[in-house]
Every structure is written in structure tokens, then in C-alpha cells.
Amino acid sequence: MARPEAWQMRPESYPFSHLTETRFADLDLLGHINNVSMAGLFEHGGVCSTTASWRSGAAMANAG
Secondary structure: OOOOOHHHHOHHHOOOOOOOOOOHHHEOOOOOEOHHHHHHHHHHHHHHHHHHHHHHOHHHHHHO
């Protein structure tokens, strides 16, 4: 896997960010996140992004 560019590591480079805590069940014995759990975390981030967009009115402004 390629190293990310420096700008990719800065949260301000993205239009939306959301802090999500992992559950104990998401981790293996070495503290790595399970692949299936990652899919759920991505889904959760998408839902939070969509919800924030609707609440701010940005989704309605872009719909038309």
C-alpha cells in the first residue's frame, strides 16, 4: 500500500469528518480492526455525512 500524501492526513482537507469510537468487538487480540467492522464503520460515516448534509441544507441546495 502506498504512503498517503501529507495533505491526505489532514482532516481540514476533507469537506466532512466524524469521530467514531470502535467497539471492543471490532478489534482482534492485537488491536487491529476487523475487515467486516471496517465496512460497518464506512457505512456509519456515510450515514453521518448524509445526515449532516441534510441538516445544513446543503443537500437541498445541490438537488435542484
